Amino acid sequence: MEAVKVKNFGFDYAVGNETALRDINFTVNEGEFIVVCGPSGCGKSTLLKSLKPQLKPFGTTRGSIEFYGEDIYSLPEEKTAGEIGFVMQNPDAQIVTDKVWHELAFGLENLGVATPVIRSRVAEMANYFGIHNWFRKKTAELSGGQKQLLNLASIMLMQPKLLILDEPSSQLDPIAAREFLENVRKINLELGTTIIITEHNLEEVYGYADKVMLMEDGSIKKYLPPQEMAQYLATEEPDGMYKALPTPARMYGSVLKGECPLSIVEGRSWFSRLVDEKHPESPVLTEEERPEEKVLDISEVWFQYEKGADPVLRDLSFSVRKGEICSVLGGNGAGKTTMLSVVSQKRKYNMGKIKVNGKELSKYKGIELFEHNMAVLPQNPQSLFVFETLRRDLEEVFANTKLTKAEIEERVLSTAKKMQIDFLLDRHPYDLSGGEMQKAALAKILLLEPKLLLLDEPTKGMDALSKENMGNILRELASEGKTVLMVTHDIEFCAKYSDHCMLFFDGYIVSEGTPKKFFSENSFYTTAASRMTRHLVQNIITCEEGEKLCRSLL
Amino acid sequence: MASEKNLKTESGISLYHPWVSFIYFAAVIAGTLLFIHPVFTVVSLCCAIFSAAMINGRKTVMATLGFGVPMFIFIALANPLFNHRGATILFYLFDNPVTKEALIYGIVSAGMMFGAVVWFTCYNTVVTSDKFIYIFGRILPSIALIVSMTLSLIPRLMAQVKIIADSQRSIGLDWKSGSLKQRIRSGARVLSILVSWALEDAVITADSMRARGYGQHKRSTFSIFRFGKKDAKMLGLVLLLFGIEIFAYISGRGTMEFYPAIVPPQIDFIDIIIYISYILLGILPAIIQIKEDLKWKQLK
Numbered sequence: 001m002e003a004v005k006v007k008n009f010g011f012d013y014a015v016g017n018e019t020a021l022r023d024i025n026f027t028v029n030e031g032e033f034i035v036v037c038g039p040s041g042c043g044k045s046t047l048l049k050s051l052k053p054q055l056k057p058f059g060t061t062r063g064s065i066e067f068y069g070e071d072i073y074s075l076p077e078e079k080t081a082g083e084i085g086f087v088m089q090n091p092d093a094q095i096v097t098d099k100v101w102h103e104l105a106f107g108l109e110n111l112g113v114a115t116p117v118i119r120s121r122v123a124e125m126a127n128y129f130g131i132h133n134w135f136r137k138k139t140a141e142l143s144g145g146q147k148q149l150l151n152l153a154s155i156m157l158m159q160p161k162l163l164i165l166d167e168p169s170s171q172l173d174p175i176a177a178r179e180f181l182e183n184v185r186k187i188n189l190e191l192g193t194t195i196i197i198t199e200h201n202l203e204e205v206y207g208y209a210d211k212v213m214l215m216e217d218g219s220i221k222k223y224l225p226p227q228e229m230a231q232y233l234a235t236e237e238p239d240g241m242y243k244a245l246p247t248p249a250r251m252y253g254s255v256l257k258g259e260c261p262l263s264i265v266e267g268r269s270w271f272s273r274l275v276d277e278k279h280p281e282s283p284v285l286t287e288e289e290r291p292e293e294k295v296l297d298i299s300e301v302w303f304q305y306e307k308g309a310d311p312v313l314r315d316l317s318f319s320v321r322k323g324e325i326c327s328v329l330g331g332n333g334a335g336k337t338t339m340l341s342v343v344s345q346k347r348k349y350n351m352g353k354i355k356v357n358g359k360e361l362s363k364y365k366g367i368e369l370f371e372h373n374m375a376v377l378p379q380n381p382q383s384l385f386v387f388e389t390l391r392r393d394l395e396e397v398f399a400n401t402k403l404t405k406a407e408i409e410e411r412v413l414s415t416a417k418k419m420q421i422d423f424l425l426d427r428h429p430y431d432l433s434g435g436e437m438q439k440a441a442l443a444k445i446l447l448l449e450p451k452l453l454l455l456d457e458p459t460k461g462m463d464a465l466s467k468e469n470m471g472n473i474l475r476e477l478a479s480e481g482k483t484v485l486m487v488t489h490d491i492e493f494c495a496k497y498s499d500h501c502m503l504f505f506d507g508y509i510v511s512e513g514t515p516k517k518f519f520s521e522n523s524f525y526t527t528a529a530s531r532m533t534r535h536l537v538q539n540i541i542t543c544e545e546g547e548k549l550c551r552s553l554l
Numbered sequence: 555m556a557s558e559k560n561l562k563t564e565s566g567i568s569l570y571h572p573w574v575s576f577i578y579f580a581a582v583i584a585g586t587l588l589f590i591h592p593v594f595t596v597v598s599l600c601c602a603i604f605s606a607a608m609i610n611g612r613k614t615v616m617a618t619l620g621f622g623v624p625m626f627i628f629i630a631l632a633n634p635l636f637n638h639r640g641a642t643i644l645f646y647l648f649d650n651p652v653t654k655e656a657l658i659y660g661i662v663s664a665g666m667m668f669g670a671v672v673w674f675t676c677y678n679t680v681v682t683s684d685k686f687i688y689i690f691g692r693i694l695p696s697i698a699l700i701v702s703m704t705l706s707l708i709p710r711l712m713a714q715v716k717i718i719a720d721s722q723r724s725i726g727l728d729w730k731s732g733s734l735k736q737r738i739r740s741g742a743r744v745l746s747i748l749v750s751w752a753l754e755d756a757v758i759t760a761d762s763m764r765a766r767g768y769g770q771h772k773r774s775t776f777s778i779f780r781f782g783k784k785d786a787k788m789l790g791l792v793l794l795l796f797g798i799e800i801f802a803y804i805s806g807r808g809t810m811e812f813y814p815a816i817v818p819p820q821i822d823f824i825d826i827i828i829y830i831s832y833i834l835l836g837i838l839p840a841i842i843q844i845k846e847d848l849k850w851k852q853l854k
Contacts, residue, residue, distance in 0.1 A: 097706055106766060111770075
């Protein structure tokens with residue numbers, strides 16, 4: 001049965017310059033899982049919002065959208081409010097009320113459903129999603145992952161037939177993101193709800209999809225099952241969306257032999273068949289050579305939030321050398337972000353020594369630490385912007401200096417060019433996409449000319465292309481002699497771009513080394529390429545190395 | 555008694571339906587404020603402190619007393635110093651008469667204020683924000699939703715202020731250091747970012763509400779509270795005692811003449827019944843709590 005049928009649909013915004021939609025034709029059958037992908041600004045959000053009458057942007061439409069055979073815009077609002085669920089990006093702002101139970105009931109209250117009915121449905125849904133343990137909590141006390149799960153559950157309570165999700169996991173850390181997406185899959189498999197989802201990161205959802213829709217410039221370019229889509233992208237767009245595919249699909253794409261694998265398990269057996277009788281050699285590990293100069297030197301640091309509390313940092317020692325990109329990996333709540341806040345003087349440590357550029361941390365007074373020494377890229381980049389254009393925001397960094405106007409403009413422009421955001425300078429900072437905003441924030445802190453950059457989850461919410469862009473920018477900075485310390489969950493990014501990786505666990509660094517050594521020695525905490533190939537070939541870490549290996553086996 | 559540290563939000567009178575606890579506190583606080591009478595005031599104050607020890611824990615009560623006792627002394631002394639009415643002059647202070655009546659009236663009204671403050675601390679623990687919203691949701695549903703939304707917004711804004719201040723500091727704009735002018739400028743920036751962020755979020759919240767059908771239908775109001783037999787029984791008892799209290803007030807048995815001279819009340823049988831019922835009302839939360847604690851002991 002056709003859940004959604006879109007015929008010759010087009011849309012033009014009444015105001016603004018966002019991408020319009022044209023010649024959209026597709027059908028979604030009941031119970032299907034559809035992944036919509038495309039570069040940022042391709043119109044996926046506009047399309048998704050057009051499928052939910054309450055959220056349709058201002059503008060004119062052409063053609064038609066049918067929902068179970070009826071025109072979607074002439075259906076009664078009560079019907080579309082309940083039967084089409086829409087989950088947005090921002091976990092916080094979607095929550096309306098102060099208590100978990102109230103938030104769950106909110107939608108049904110709006111439809112005027114009687115209390116006893118709400119009571120039993122709330123109970124059912126809370127059980128289904130495992131919310132019953134925090135049912136009576138305040139919404140403000142929840143973690144990001146819990147908040148987004150609550151948003152999902154409170155929409156599922158209205159028993160939608162179609163669930164639309166617009167980049168739902170982009171503001172969650174990878175572990176919470178995976179849990180969330182697994183829940184979406186569970187809904188699809190167990191309740192038969194039709195799903196239409198966009199994601200910045202296809203790694204997880206691609207394998208769940210029945211069909212993948214590729215959009216470009218406001219129209220649909222291809223609408224294919226994932227295996228065929230991988231084949232298409234590998235041949236037609238090797239430098240575009242292909243890079244966003246999960247590792248197994250990319251390794252397949254590099255040789256296009258056999259059936260396209262979508263999961264690691266499928267990938268392993270596909271790789272075994274590819275290797276067959278050949279005996280590929282494992283690349284050898286080279287000894288790590290680190291630069292001498294220590295930009296950040298932490299030795300035996302202890303930190304507790306309060307007296308008698310569990311230490312978050314226990315005897316932490318490590319160093320970051322000049323010109324290196326160092327990554328700190330580790331689970332949620334392990335204390336990685338606390339470590340950053342101790343290094344950036346936000347919190348005072350109890351014992352031990354921290355030296356920044358050879359000078360002890362406690363000797364830096366006031367904001368001296370941030371004057372040409374250290375800069376921090378915060379997790380929420382919008383907290384850096386004040387003005388109505390990005391240009392003014394960047395120029396503002398020099399407000400207290402004696403530079404002339406021309407010099408300031410010159411510096412802003414050259415940094416913006418380096419970050420490839422020069423064409424965005426006259427936009428409002430809040431109108432930028434996640435990746436663009438992250439780059440703009442990085443530009444702003446680079447104007448302060450720091451020697452050491454601290455980055456907290458720099459790839460959060462970024463698509464594959466933005467990540468590659470960010471990675472190249474970091475490499476360029478490192479080659480200019482800047483030093484980078486980042487805290488991240490993004491194993492693939494870390495493997496590809498860092499010089500030195502560290503695993504943070506139980507308050508200190510448990511293991512460290514070059515990415516190659518680090519990830520080939522780990523068996524769980526490692527990249528997809530390594531997990532796919534390690535049973536036959538050692539020391540393959542990044543997807544690119546995997547692709548190269550596959551090609552050499554042809 | 556159970557743990558001292560935790561407020562008893564999930565035991566004793568807190569386990570009753572919001573209407574029961576709300577009407578209960580309305581009754582005791584009304585009694586405390588209406589009866590300017592030594593017997594009632596003493597009963598109310600003692601019961602308030604006793605209940606607070608049960609509901610809030612001993613530590614919190616000590617803190618309340620630390621604030622309440624000086625307040626009590628201050629009011630008790632202020633009245634005779636500034637109010638010179640009354641027939642029995644005790645002595646002269648700076649040529650002004652200090653009367654016995656004014657002194658006693660001061661003590662009684664200080665006790666009344668003190669009692670009311672302590673009762674309010676109990677009310678705060680028992681009638682939590684969601685119970686309050688529930689009660690007013692019945693009367694003014696839209697206001698109740700606004701209160702609930704505000705309560706979710708405040709912690710969010712607080713968290714955002716912290717994030718903004720931290721990231722501004724890391725680009726060298728710290729509102730805690732520098733000259734006054736710089737600090738004001740930095741503070742204003744934090745506020746300005748907060749406002750744009752909040753407006754941005756408000757658009758999303760509005761979308762999220764509309765997407766879930768807000769404003770299309772007459773809303774129903776859901777609550778997790780259920781009114782059971784034990785609630786009905788307790789409500790009946792509270793209403794009965796409240797009724798007696800109202801009767802006492804209307805019949806004038808709850809007030810006493812202080813000026814010009816104190817007339818000791820003639821206590822009759824009805825007065826005794828009133829006193830007993832007032833005491834019963836005052837120690838009701840304690841009785842409920844003790845009964846529950848005993849049961850727990852037996853179960854062990």
